[in-house]
Amino acid sequence: MATQHSRSAARIMMAPAVILLLGWMLVPLAMTLLFSFKQYLPLRGGDLGWVGFENYVRFVSSSAFWPSVQATLVIVGGVLAITICFGVLLAMLLDQPFWGQGIVRILVIAPFFVMPTVSALVWKNMFMDPVNGLFAHLWKFFGADPVVWLSEAPLFSIVLIVSWQWLPFATLILLTAIQSLDSEQLEASEMDGAPPLKRFWFIILPHLSRAITVVLLIQTIFLLSIFAEIFVTTQGSFGTRTLTYLIFQRVLESQNVGLGSAGGVYAIILANIVAIFLMRIVGKNLDA
Amino acid sequence: MGRITLDKVVKRFGDVEVIPPLDLTIEDGEFTVFVGPSGCGKSTLLRLIAGLEDVTDGQIRIDGNDATDIPPAKRGLAMVFQSYALYPHMSVRKNIAFPMRMAGIPEDEQKRRIDAAAKALNLTDYLERRPGQLSGGQRQRVAIGRAIVREPAAFLFDEPLSNLDAALRVGMRMEISELHAKLKTTMIYVTHDQVEAMTMADKIVVLRAGYVEQVGSPLELYRAPRNVFVAGFIGSPKMNLIDGAEAAKHDCKTIGVRPEHIAISDSDGQWTGRVGVSEHLGSDTFFHIHDTGLAETITVRADGEVGFRHGDTVYLTPREDSIHRFDEQGLRIA
Amino acid sequence: MARAASPRRKAITTLAAWSVGLLIFFPILWTMLTSFKTEATAIADPPVFLFFDWTLENYSVVQERSDYMRFLWNSIIIAGGSTILGIIVAVPAAWAMAFVPGRRTKDILLWMLSTKMLPAVGVLYPMYLIFIQMGLLDTRIGLTIVLMLVNLPIIVWMLYTYFKEIPGEILEAARMDGATLKEEILYVLTPMAIPGIASTLLLNVILAWNEAFWTLNLTAAKAAPLTAFIASYSSPEGLFYAKLSAASTMAIAPILILGWFSQKQLVRGLTFGAVK
Numbered sequence: 099m100a101t102q103h104s105r106s107a108a109r110i111m112m113a114p115a116v117i118l119l120l121g122w123m124l125v126p127l128a129m130t131l132l133f134s135f136k137q138y139l140p141l142r143g144g145d146l147g148w149v150g151f152e153n154y155v156r157f158v159s160s161s162a163f164w165p166s167v168q169a170t171l172v173i174v175g176g177v178l179a180i181t182i183c184f185g186v187l188l189a190m191l192l193d194q195p196f197w198g199q200g201i202v203r204i205l206v207i208a209p210f211f212v213m214p215t216v217s218a219l220v221w222k223n224m225f226m227d228p229v230n231g232l233f234a235h236l237w238k239f240f241g242a243d244p245v246v247w248l249s250e251a252p253l254f255s256i257v258l259i260v261s262w263q264w265l266p267f268a269t270l271i272l273l274t275a276i277q278s279l280d281s282e283q284l285e286a287s288e289m290d291g292a293p294p295l296k297r298f299w300f301i302i303l304p305h306l307s308r309a310i311t312v313v314l315l316i317q318t319i320f321l322l323s324i325f326a327e328i329f330v331t332t333q334g335s336f337g338t339r340t341l342t343y344l345i346f347q348r349v350l351e352s353q354n355v356g357l358g359s360a361g362g363v364y365a366i367i368l369a370n371i372v373a374i375f376l377m378r379i380v381g382k383n384l385d386a
Numbered sequence: 387m388g389r390i391t392l393d394k395v396v397k398r399f400g401d402v403e404v405i406p407p408l409d410l411t412i413e414d415g416e417f418t419v420f421v422g423p424s425g426c427g428k429s430t431l432l433r434l435i436a437g438l439e440d441v442t443d444g445q446i447r448i449d450g451n452d453a454t455d456i457p458p459a460k461r462g463l464a465m466v467f468q469s470y471a472l473y474p475h476m477s478v479r480k481n482i483a484f485p486m487r488m489a490g491i492p493e494d495e496q497k498r499r500i501d502a503a504a505k506a507l508n509l510t511d512y513l514e515r516r517p518g519q520l521s522g523g524q525r526q527r528v529a530i531g532r533a534i535v536r537e538p539a540a541f542l543f544d545e546p547l548s549n550l551d552a553a554l555r556v557g558m559r560m561e562i563s564e565l566h567a568k569l570k571t572t573m574i575y576v577t578h579d580q581v582e583a584m585t586m587a588d589k590i591v592v593l594r595a596g597y598v599e600q601v602g603s604p605l606e607l608y609r610a611p612r613n614v615f616v617a618g619f620i621g622s623p624k625m626n627l628i629d630g631a632e633a634a635k636h637d638c639k640t641i642g643v644r645p646e647h648i649a650i651s652d653s654d655g656q657w658t659g660r661v662g663v664s665e666h667l668g669s670d671t672f673f674h675i676h677d678t679g680l681a682e683t684i685t686v687r688a689d690g691e692v693g694f695r696h697g698d699t700v701y702l703t704p705r706e707d708s709i710h711r712f713d714e715q716g717l718r719i720a
Numbered sequence: 721m722a723r724a725a726s727p728r729r730k731a732i733t734t735l736a737a738w739s740v741g742l743l744i745f746f747p748i749l750w751t752m753l754t755s756f757k758t759e760a761t762a763i764a765d766p767p768v769f770l771f772f773d774w775t776l777e778n779y780s781v782v783q784e785r786s787d788y789m790r791f792l793w794n795s796i797i798i799a800g801g802s803t804i805l806g807i808i809v810a811v812p813a814a815w816a817m818a819f820v821p822g823r824r825t826k827d828i829l830l831w832m833l834s835t836k837m838l839p840a841v842g843v844l845y846p847m848y849l850i851f852i853q854m855g856l857l858d859t860r861i862g863l864t865i866v867l868m869l870v871n872l873p874i875i876v877w878m879l880y881t882y883f884k885e886i887p888g889e890i891l892e893a894a895r896m897d898g899a900t901l902k903e904e905i906l907y908v909l910t911p912m913a914i915p916g917i918a919s920t921l922l923l924n925v926i927l928a929w930n931e932a933f934w935t936l937n938l939t940a941a942k943a944a945p946l947t948a949f950i951a952s953y954s955s956p957e958g959l960f961y962a963k964l965s966a967a968s969t970m971a972i973a974p975i976l977i978l979g980w981f982s983q984k985q986l987v988r989g990l991t992f993g994a995v996k
Binding site for chain 3: 232266
């Protein structure tokens, strides 16, 4: 409800944000699309002309592609499984009354605020180092041989680091969702004679399903493009080269822009598939 | 000055016509009340006059000048909102000063007007408080104060009393009437409460679905409702509307008799029925009479001392000169 | 919970919650502790936990050797600048969407959010090229603009949800009181939305501060913020635990403090209102 006056004012007020984001979205995207159809090697001759879909075919058929898809799936899937399972448990624990709730909440959330390069570096050196890392000391204490984490269990290590960063996010959102559960509903189910496990399964979990979906989708989008953690720890070696990292290497390290751009287009399509589902949920919640 | 003229004003939201072509003149200094059930378009009409909504077609003139395309700020009107719409981050003083600050009125003049308004509205002790620290009635007065200091051509009130409790409502009603008597500025007041309309208005505009059903003074509306809708809407308790054989006796489709125009007796009368619920107000008693064969219920007003019991058989007699007659279209037959 | 838990149960929960909390926090705690050790103590076998000679030496060494202040300053400028720029662009847009909603408002809002979902790596080279062409590579202004664009959807979104909570009648009252659009936004809307704007500011400073794709790929020496500064420690010659810890502590401390203030807004800002 408004006047012509305010409607035209609204258009003007929205214009800067819309134009900026439109430019930010379209210009680089168009360039990526353009490059993806070209043989483009900035250090070896530059623009060598159109090649059709060759880059797309080569990107998918290169020996690095499938391993990178696998690494991506393992990392994304592993982190999602860990953060959501532990997130639900942790959220339920933190929802109980106990002394020092505020402080514990802060302790649990803290990792989310640690910049990715710091957490990767701290884990890599101070925990996973085979000589001086805390894990090595721990293993030795129990009489085991220290593990060279980042080369012997590289994917697990990265999953561990990233899970540590994202567990707070999942926990916080799930906790918010649990707190919105009507306690009378739980009490009613208790009166109806449902044991705790059944209460969890039939009342709490369904109530959390939407929050879990949201965590799943948002984390997927962010996890698909994790970069700093790999950049700092393994630089993509030992089978930790994800799709994102592969594209980064194609573009900046081997300077094959055409090939990298084709990979970029794949990544964008992949992210969009996830984004569509997320946007649906968000859109439903927008009171129009 | 504040003469407001609506000339064939139309408002559509998309395909929905909220206000069909409407002509209306509000004279300078008049206290006009727009009344009607919710969704009748009365608030929309007020917002059109305020300039908060665009008219789809037609013209709004203020003191003869076309104001249709003038933004709200420039129309010289002040508005009191249902939620009061006070600025929560400003003190009462700053709230009242805001329109003057926007108009660039000098500080000392601002202060003079604030003090005068505060005195008139009993707000002097609260000037430094925030709206959040005030009661509903006080907030209402701040909103009015903010409107007064602008010295507007007309005041617009959008259901200003609906958020107050019953006792305060009566008090504020009188204060607003008092204010109008003092300022003699045009006031347009929107309400769904016909009691507010009857008690405050010089002129009542009854609206239904965007259409003006009747315009007139409270007593004109009470004495000569133009149609069945107005007859049922104005007056409390509602007028009894009777169809069928009884109406045919009066050569019309429907007759209407107000509860206060029916005599009740235990011995004889024109109609008979059984007493249902009776509401004793002390000064008056309202009886709801069933099984009259005329309508579901007939409401009768009697003296406070009259006592009938639930189930008693009573006799009713309408005052012949106070029977309203309506035709097939629901229009009044003179 | 409507019922009070039994003391026994509460004690057990307390124990469990604190254990988990400390376990999760431990890497940060360990980093902070190590930053006060000498290099020798830092790699002592077995590790020392609390009883060592505390020293501030690492902090001064890190500052001297790597010019920590310069990176810090870059981080502050980039994170703060991008957020403030973003808010300046987003306030009018959020006003329009919240108070003058049209048929397409919802679509625009969702579209804006969807731009946040684009993988950065997909447009890495074009951005690189644009930056070189415009002379923005390794400049603070370039990075500020990029991070502003990256976070703009979230800023618009958050402001929108906060503005939605302000009754439109108050803004209409301002309009009736003779305020122009600028005055309405400046004197009425903004002061009323201060808490919301502050939370938006806070969360986006955090996000920009920790952003580690563009900051690593579009900077070299001059404009590198703390993310890049820390990444430089991953090369072998930088491997000194105590100094690494001191540098890390300095890089995360300011944001940890801000983060604790903004934890409530985190949910709102990062789930786009899908979880309440």
